[in-house]
Every structure is written in structure tokens, then in C-alpha cells.
Amino acid sequence: MWDRRHVISIDDFSREDIEDVLKNTAKMDEYLEKGNVPELMKGKILATLFFEPSTRTRLSFEAAMQRLGGTVIGFSDPSATSIKKKETTADTVRMAAAYADVIAMRHPYPGAAKLAAQVSSVPILNGGDGSNQHPTQTLLDLYTIKKELGTLDGIKIAMVGDLKYGRTVHSLCTALKLFDATFKFISPEQLRMPDTYKRGLTYEETTELDVSDADVVYVTRIQAERFPDPAEYEKLKGFYVINKKVVSTMKEKSIIMHPLPRVDEIHYEVDSDPRAKYFKQAYYGVPTRMALIAMVMGAI
Amino acid sequence: MLMVRHIENGTVIDHIDAGKGLEVLKVLGGAGDTTIVLAINVQSKKKGKKDILKLENKFLDKDKMDLIAIISPNTTINVIREGKVVEKINAEMPEEINGVLKCINPKCITNAPREPVTTSFTVKKNPVMLKCKYCSTEFPADMIQLL
Ligand SMILES: [Zn+2]
Numbered sequence: 001m002w003d004r005r006h007v008i009s010i011d012d013f014s015r016e017d018i019e020d021v022l023k024n025t026a027k028m029d030e031y032l033e034k035g036n037v038p039e040l041m042k043g044k045i046l047a048t049l050f051f052e053p054s055t056r057t058r059l060s061f062e063a064a065m066q067r068l069g070g071t072v073i074g075f076s077d078p079s080a081t082s083i084k085k086k087e088t089t090a091d092t093v094r095m096a097a098a099y100a101d102v103i104a105m106r107h108p109y110p111g112a113a114k115l116a117a118q119v120s121s122v123p124i125l126n127g128g129d130g131s132n133q134h135p136t137q138t139l140l141d142l143y144t145i146k147k148e149l150g151t152l153d154g155i156k157i158a159m160v161g162d163l164k165y166g167r168t169v170h171s172l173c174t175a176l177k178l179f180d181a182t183f184k185f186i187s188p189e190q191l192r193m194p195d196t197y198k199r200g201l202t203y204e205e206t207t208e209l210d211v212s213d214a215d216v217v218y219v220t221r222i223q224a225e226r227f228p229d230p231a232e233y234e235k236l237k238g239f240y241v242i243n244k245k246v247v248s249t250m251k252e253k254s255i256i257m258h259p260l261p262r263v264d265e266i267h268y269e270v271d272s273d274p275r276a277k278y279f280k281q282a283y284y285g286v287p288t289r290m291a292l293i294a295m296v297m298g299a300i
Numbered sequence: 301m302l303m304v305r306h307i308e309n310g311t312v313i314d315h316i317d318a319g320k321g322l323e324v325l326k327v328l329g330g331a332g333d334t335t336i337v338l339a340i341n342v343q344s345k346k347k348g349k350k351d352i353l354k355l356e357n358k359f360l361d362k363d364k365m366d367l368i369a370i371i372s373p374n375t376t377i378n379v380i381r382e383g384k385v386v387e388k389i390n391a392e393m394p395e396e397i398n399g400v401l402k403c404i405n406p407k408c409i410t411n412a413p414r415e416p417v418t419t420s421f422t423v424k425k426n427p428v429m430l431k432c433k434y435c436s437t438e439f440p441a442d443m444i445q446l447l
Contacts, residue, residue: 008437089409090416111409111434115417130407132435196438 001147003298004122006117009133010171015178018142024291024300025143025284031289032067034260039069040299047100048074049092050127051107056260057127061104064289068299073100097121102297104289113142123296125289127158131167137259138171140288143215144281148188148255152179158214160186161265163193166220168259173197184214188236191226209240212249217242219265245265250275252285303349311360312378312385315344315354320353321374327367327446334358347374355366366394367401370428370441375435393428397421401430408435 002020013021043061046065046128050058053076062072089107093116096103104125110132117124121155128134141197146152157176159169163185173183174197183203185193192205211217218243227233244255247270250256258266258278272275316324325331335356344350346368359379368375369391369402379387399418403410410419412434421430427439 011436052316086414088441089324089412091368107409109407110405110414111417111432112437115409116432189396256376260416 002295004123005296006113006120007135007279007292008113008117008124008125008297010135010138010175011133013135015173017208018139018178019140019177021288021291021295023142025139025288026147026267027300028287028290028294029143029147030282032051032290037067038292040067040294041068041070041297044070044102044297046070046074046293047074047096047103048072048076048127049096049105049107050074050076050105051078051092051105051112052090053077053105054128056285057106058104058207059127059170060282060285061127061136063294064285067286068290069170070101070293074104090115093120093124102293115282125296128167131165134167134171134284136289136292137168138175139292140256140281140285141172141218141259142175143288144257144277144283145255147284148277148280149215149253152176152181154180154182155215156182156184156213157216157218158186159193159218159220160209160211160242161220162191162222162226163187163220164191165226167221169193169218170197173201177201178206186211186240188222188239191222199253200226202275207239209246210249211242212251213244215251215254217250217254217256219256221261221263221265224272237265241265241267242270243272244269247267247273247275257281306383307354307356307380310356310358310380312354312380314350314376314421315346316351316353316368317372318347318349318351323371324351324353324368324375327371327444328355328364329358329446354426363397363400364423365391366397367390367444369393370397370423370430370444373428392424394423395430396433397423397430400447402447403429403432403435403437404443404445405432405435405437408432408437410434411434421446 048058065072097120102123104127106127108128111130115128185205193194222237224233255277256275336353339352341349375391377389378385380429398420410417420433429438431438
């Protein structure tokens with residue numbers, strides 16, 4: 001069922017699929033911790049096709065493949081490759097599929113990953129296609145919650161910041177719906193969660209930064225370019241900042257997450273709080289991608 | 301009943317939602333050199349008011365009927381040959397529509413030049429919305445554009 005499967009969109013994942021990935025991620029996490037990772041990908045090649053740069057995602061995929069004993073080829077700067085010579089995405093993917101056993105790709109155009117899956121003879125792992133999907137991020141987010149809180153079922157998650165354009169929070173809504181989570185959407189009026197993602201959810205919506213009842217506080221960056229008026233941005237961004245004072249109102253057993261990079265929406269003083277899990281979250285990207293690679297390659 | 305040109309051979313698209321006739325004509329690709337009669341706000345027993353579109357010597361394929369159903373559900377398509385209605389089709393909304401429409405998201409991979417890809421949309425009802433299977437963009441039926 002997993003062998004040769006493409007990982008394109010979290011919308012394609014059932015609850016069972018997600019649980020499968022999390023179980024295997026836990027296994028990889030444990031191997032990494034004990035330093036005894038089996039060489040499941042020995043002799044195999046991962047191609048990382050980054051049509052748009054994203055250092056964090058690329059390094060995480062590459063580390064995952066190498067931890068499993070495999071090797072990596074690819075590009076991270078499309079201007080240096082044939083893309084500049086106007087080769088189509090489809091042709092670039094077909095070429096890479098001829099050289100490698102599995103492909104991780106990132107692309108500025110939404111829908112590019114689905115196109116890649118249609119033309120590729122090897123599994124595609126979508127590392128982000130424009131504003132559309134970034135399923136490995138969602139899966140590592142879910143793993144972080146599961147690992148740090150022990151469960152995904154019935155949790156209360158507060159999402160803070162830019163909920164309108166934030167791809168990660170949209171996908172997380174879709175996934176957590178399968179686990180009967182309840183949601184609190186905290187954002188400025190202009191950056192509210194779009195209706196299409198709220199369908200079928202149990203949620204409340206507010207402009208007030210009150211996270212005292214949340215099990216998970218998921219923070220996203222508010223970007224200046226979303227506001228036509230710079231003064232409006234300056235005024236609003238200060239409202240949605242997680243500092244020591246805000247953290248002191250949080251439940252003892254709760255966690256703070258952020259897809260990174262953060263700017264000043266989480267103060268540095270919060271980093272030492274045991275509830276701050278955003279660096280661990282970034283680390284979990286490696287075992288999550290190890291699990292996915294091994295699964296689509298039929299190695300576990 | 302309004303007196304309009306009687307056609308010997310062609311298609312009569314009846315029970316179009318009042319005011320949607322022009323949109324239906326647009327998704328059929330306009331008039332071209334076909335003789336067309338469009339009647340707007342015609343009295344109807346069934347729905348109060350309706351639009352009617354008559355196309356002389358023109359017959360519709362499944363793709364076109366699907367598009368009509370998306371714009372105006374409950375439309376009836378009458379096929380006329382030698383002055384008689386030989387077939388009456390209730391245009392049914394398809395669950396998906398492939399290859400005839402353009403995605404409204406300009407950044408969508410289906411709008412990139414030379415990529416080997418056919419557009420594909422899921423059709424949702426109440427209200428009618430189309431969702432691009434590639435970029436996930438959703439848009440209402442009145443925003444559809446032909447390829
Ligand atoms: Zn699209």
C-alpha cells in the first residue's frame with residue numbers, strides 16, 4: 001500500500017495513513033537516539049529537485065536519506081540548471097527519475113508536485129509546491145504533538161498569527177480534523193482562517209491573544225507584505241507576540257510550536273521554557289522524512 | 301409563448317435559469333457562424349422566468365452539456381432533427397470536469413507554458429464550486445473560463 005506511493009498532499013491521507021507514518025517516525029526517532037539506524041537505503045539515491053530554494057527542507061531530506069545509508073543528488077538553485085534553459089518541470093522530473101530511486105521536490109508553482117507524480121517512474125515526496133501543499137511539514141507537526149503530548153485525539157490547538165495565507169496551518173487543520181481536535185483561531189481581522197478550512201471543525205475565532213486553555217500553541221509569522229499600510233502592520237504585529245508573560249498564562253502541560261524561521265513573534269526569552277518545542281519540531285523533520293522515504297521505497 | 305425562429309435541425313437549450321443565457325452562450329464558445337436565438341426572461345410555468353437558447357444546425361457534445369449544467373442546473377437540452385424533438389436530455393452536473401476549463405490561479409502549474417498537463421476540476425454542489433485538482437484553488441461557477 002505504501003510501496004511506490006507518492007506523497008503529494010495531506011488531503012490524500014486517511015487517519016490510518018497518518019498513524020502509519022507516525023509509528024514509523026517514532027521508530028526512526030528511536031534509532032537516531034540510540035545511534036543504530038539500519039541502512040535501509042544502502043545503494044539507493046534520492047534526488048532533491050529544488051526549483052525554489054529552501055535550505056531547511058532540503059537539508060532535512062538529505063540528512064534523512066544519508067542517515068538511512070543512501071546517497072543524494074540534486075540541485076537547489078534552478079538558475080544554475082537547465083530550468084533556466086526553459087526545460088519543462090515534467091522533463092526535469094523524468095530525467096531525475098531515470099537517475100534516482102526517489103525524488104524530493106520543491107517548486108514555486110502550486111500543483112507542480114501532482115504533475116511530477118504523473119510523469120515520474122519513482123515516488124515523489126512533495127517538499128512544498130507554492131502556496132499549495134507541504135505534507136512532510138504537516139506530518140512532522142503531527143509527530144511533534146503526538147510525541148510531546150502523547151496523543152492527537154481531542155487536543156485543543158490555538159493557531160496564532162497569519163491564518164489566511166499560512167499553508168502550514170491550513171494543512172494542519174485538515175489533518176487534525178481526523179483526530180477530533182478543537183481549534184482556536186487567533187489572528188487580526190485581515191488574516192482570518194478562510195472558511196474553506198473551517199468547514200466541519202469545532203472552533204472559536206478571536207482577535208485576542210488568549211492561549212490559556214490550549215494544549216498546543218502554533219505560532220506563524222505575520223508578514224509585512226500582507227498589509228498595504230505599513231503603519232497597520234507595525235501596530236498589529238505587536239499584538240501577536242509570544243513572550244514570557246503570555247507563556248506564564250499557558251497550561252503547564254502544553255507546547256509552543258512554530259514552522260520556523262521565526263522573526264520576533266516568539267521572544268528569545270521563551271526559548272528556555274520547557275514548553276518551547278519549535279527547535280525539536282524542526283529536528284523531528286529528519287525522522288519523519290526518514291520514515292516516509294523508507295515507506296515509499298518499500299523498505300519498512 | 302414568445303415567437304422565435306423555429307429550427308429544423310439543431311439544439312434548443314430550455315429552462316436555463318433566468319439571466320444565465322448569456323453565460324451559457326459564452327461557455328459554448330460564443331456564436332461563431334452558427335445562427336443563434338437567445339430569449340431572456342421568458343415566462344415559464346415551471347420556474348417563473350427562464351432563458352432559452354436555440355442553436356441552428358449545431359449539436360452539443362458531453363463536455364458542453366456538463367458546462368451548461370454547472371452554470372445552470374436543471375436545464376433541458378432538446379435535440380431537433382427535421383423539425384422534431386428526437387431527444388430530451390436533462391443536463392446533469394458532472395462530478396469532475398477535465399480538459400475544457402482553465403484554472404483561475406495564474407500561478408497554477410496547469411497555466412505554465414508547455415507542461416504536459418490537462419486541467420481537472422472537482423465539482424461541488426450547493427453552492428456550485430470548482431476545485432482545481434492541481435493547485436487546490438476553489439472558485440464559483442460564474443468565474444469559469446474556457447481553455
Ligand atoms: Zn489550479
